[in-house]
Amino acid sequence: MEKFKKRLTILNAVIEALIKGPETVKYPFGDLALPEGYRGKIEFDPDKCSGCGLCVRDCPADALQLNKKSREEYTLLYYPARCAYCGQCEDSCHHGAISHSNNLVGATTHKDDWVLVFKESKASQE
Ligand code: SF4
């Protein structure tokens, strides 16, 4: 009798799962709803960045780099493959220039070459 009860429980679970459908999403072909506050892909607003370098100083993964010639002349680089998505840069930036989105992060097969120019100040482009 005990065995029969167990089998019935399993059968119930199987029928329930068949009715409910899969819990997984065929990402990237299906919609994926990530929760609010998810620390995903980094977003950057160059207009808000002052080049202070606090994010670079506090990044534990060496994922940010500031090449600064002067107050007006600097470039801020980001290495996504090194990033731990810890959120420290967002906390450190007092200007709100850097933040996490709740989008999933990208991928690469060339992690050392994967670098994004977050900001190139006008002076350093001249
Ligand atoms: S999320 Fe963390 S590891 Fe990534 S750049 Fe910001 S401080 Fe560095």
Ligand code: SF4
């Ligand atoms: S992103 Fe923020 S903390 Fe980083 S250099 Fe720009 S202003 Fe400073």
